Amino acid sequence: xxxxxxxxxxxxxxxxxxxxxxxxxxxxxxxxxxxxxxxxxxxxxxxxxxxxxxxxxxxxxxxxxxxxxxxxxxxxxxxxxxxxxxxxxxxxxxxxxxxxxxxxxxxxxxxxxxxxxxxxxxxxxxxxxxxxxxxxxxxxxxxxxxxxxxxxxxxxxxxxx
Amino acid sequence: xxxxxxxxxxxxxxxxxxxxxxxxxxxxxxxxxxxxxxxxxxxxxxxxxxxxxxxxxxxxxxxxxxxxxxxxxxxxxxxxxxxxxxxxxxxxxxxxxxxxxxxxxxxxxxxxxxxxxxxxxxxxxxxxxxxxxxxxxxxxxxxxxxxxxxxxxxxxxxxxxxxxxxxxxxxxxxxxxxxxxxxxxxxxxxxxxxxxxxxxxxxxxxxxxxxxxxxxxxxxxxxxxxxxxxxxxxxxxxxxxxxxxxxxxxxxxxxxxxxxxxxxxxxxxxxxxxxxxxxxxxxxxxxxxxxxxxxxxxxxxxxxxxxxxxxxxxxxxxxxxxxxxxxxxxxxxxxxxxxxxxxxxxxxxxxxxxxxxxxxxxxxxxxxxxxxxxxxxxxxxxxxxxxxxxxx
Numbered sequence: 001x002x003x004x005x006x007x008x009x010x011x012x013x014x015x016x017x018x019x020x021x022x023x024x025x026x027x028x029x030x031x032x033x034x035x036x037x038x039x040x041x042x043x044x045x046x047x048x049x050x051x052x053x054x055x056x057x058x059x060x061x062x063x064x065x066x067x068x069x070x071x072x073x074x075x076x077x078x079x080x081x082x083x084x085x086x087x088x089x090x091x092x093x094x095x096x097x098x099x100x101x102x103x104x105x106x107x108x109x110x111x112x113x114x115x116x117x118x119x120x121x122x123x124x125x126x127x128x129x130x131x132x133x134x135x136x137x138x139x140x141x142x143x144x145x146x147x148x149x150x151x152x153x154x155x156x157x158x159x160x161x
Numbered sequence: 162x163x164x165x166x167x168x169x170x171x172x173x174x175x176x177x178x179x180x181x182x183x184x185x186x187x188x189x190x191x192x193x194x195x196x197x198x199x200x201x202x203x204x205x206x207x208x209x210x211x212x213x214x215x216x217x218x219x220x221x222x223x224x225x226x227x228x229x230x231x232x233x234x235x236x237x238x239x240x241x242x243x244x245x246x247x248x249x250x251x252x253x254x255x256x257x258x259x260x261x262x263x264x265x266x267x268x269x270x271x272x273x274x275x276x277x278x279x280x281x282x283x284x285x286x287x288x289x290x291x292x293x294x295x296x297x298x299x300x301x302x303x304x305x306x307x308x309x310x311x312x313x314x315x316x317x318x319x320x321x322x323x324x325x326x327x328x329x330x331x332x333x334x335x336x337x338x339x340x341x342x343x344x345x346x347x348x349x350x351x352x353x354x355x356x357x358x359x360x361x362x363x364x365x366x367x368x369x370x371x372x373x374x375x376x377x378x379x380x381x382x383x384x385x386x387x388x389x390x391x392x393x394x395x396x397x398x399x400x401x402x403x404x405x406x407x408x409x410x411x412x413x414x415x416x417x418x419x420x421x422x423x424x425x426x427x428x429x430x431x432x433x434x435x436x437x438x439x440x441x442x443x444x445x446x447x448x449x450x451x452x453x454x455x456x457x458x459x460x461x462x463x464x465x466x467x468x469x470x471x472x473x474x475x476x477x478x479x480x481x482x483x484x485x486x487x488x489x490x491x492x493x494x495x496x497x498x499x500x501x502x503x504x505x506x507x508x509x510x511x512x513x514x515x516x517x518x519x520x521x522x523x524x525x526x527x528x529x530x531x532x533x534x535x536x537x538x539x540x541x542x543x544x545x546x547x548x549x550x551x552x553x
Contacts, residue, residue: 077286079286096532097368097532097533098368100369100532100533101367101368101369101420101532101533102164102165102166102369103166103285106283106284106285106286107283107284107285107286108282108283108286109282109283110282110323111282111283111284111323111324111326111527111528111529112319112321112323112527112528112529113527114529115526115527115528115529115531115532116527118532119526138537139457139535139536139537140536140537140539
């Protein structure tokens with residue numbers, strides 16, 4: 001039961017993260033620069049544990065990222081070893097760096113290109129979590145180029161597909 | 162951190178005459194037709210012959226020595242094809258980091274039955290495959306590759322050094338024989354020794370550090386402190402050579418489990434973009450990297466003073482000044498090595514063009530080592546470290 005609930009929360013947060021990426025691509029120059037540097041047609045997948053929630057993305061020239069079907073093979077796959085581990089990262093109980101250090105996920109694909117995706121996640125975390133929270137999990141909280149409230153409002157209006 | 166993993170399955174055969182056990186070690190691993198990987202220089206100076214002599218009771222499947230200083234994905238793919246064509250059933254790697262990492266790449270390809278290393282990129286994602294017995298015989302005391310789950314292999318297409326991280330890369334057996342390193346010239350002894358020190362210091366201060374890797378790192382630092390200058394001055398000292406080989410193994414096992422940070426991230430980039438030898442880059446960048454991380458690693462560096470300088474200086478130094486004193490100790494060791502061997506201490510001396518700094522910084526930010534560095538690594542921070550290390 002707990003695991004099912006965590007999977008649902010993970011799925012919800014992945015949806016917020018996806019919308020956040022699209023908003024930040026339009027409004028945060030650093031995220032746009034990162035995503036523009038991705039190889040054309042790059043595909044990425046975040047798998048939140050066996051049987052868990054999945055976010056599959058491809059680079060989109062217009063919106064930064066677009067969704068893919070979860071079953072599609074991707075060039076880069078970050079795969080959490082457990083639903084619980086993914087839950088801890090997505091709910092901000094630990095940073096992505098700490099999760100990597102604790103071997104919470106594996107990576108299939110090019111480490112070099114994945115580092116840019118990790119930076120995008122950290123930019124998104126800086127907006128999506130309250131300041132005191134991101135201070136706790138990020139090594140350094142990046143300056144915001146718009147307010148977190150604006151990001152949330154724009155994310156609500158964003159196409160989630 | 163409230164969770165960690167540690168693994169070091171490599172059997173260590175260390176000391177005088179260790180090489181004599183090579184054939185036995187291969188036999189108990191189930192091998193009968195090993196492929197021997199080495200480089201042209203080791204063949205020329207006769208080190209390779211020591212290995213083939215030790216294998217005289219076995220039928221060597223193939224000897225391959227055409228491995229460049231910075232091995233590439235193409236080289237690995239080509240060797241794997243020869244391994245199959247010649248019906249080999251094990252790998253013996255004799256050499257420095259490039260040869261050992263090449264062998265790791267070959268093992269990955271054979272065990273997974275894949276032809277192109279680009280298909281196996283990633284971190285901890287390769288399952289156990291077909292067993293490929295693998296014995297590593299380092300001829301430098303620096304990379305620690307004989308004890309690590311990491312291989313760094315150049316992708317010439319992208320001009321970068323790519324990291325592969327997998328338990329499937331760890332050699333079954335490491336043979337540390339002081340005879341293998343006693344002909345190493347003083348300058349290379351110094352450069353590779355500083356690589357060992359850098360592994361240990363970064364392993365002791367990265368996000369992935371843990372009590373077990375700390376123990377390995379501390380032991381390595383003590384051996385470097387007591388033996389590096391001796392190995393440089395008296396290259397034929399088997400005691401000093403053996404101690405440095407052990408230090409390299411220990412530091413390798415430490416960083417394989419706790420990883421390395423900003424110094425290695427920039428060092429890999431300098432190697433890829435400006436072709437600076439890895440040990441030289443570590444020697445040049447280490448103090449500036451420590452200064453950069455000091456804000457977050459003050460306590461760790463303070464503790465390292467005890468192992469870098471010994472108990473007397475540690476006791477005399479006030480707690481708040483120990484981190485700084487540890488960095489000064491590294492600078493002192495670097496200066497002594499510079500005087501003895503001419504090992505470069507600035508990027509200017511290493512012939513790096515500052516116009517390449519932006520390219521180096523971009524590559525460094527995408528190195529996997531950045532993620533476990535204790536302090537956030539930004540483009541501006543890398544440029545600053547490069548400028549300081551250039552001699553500005």
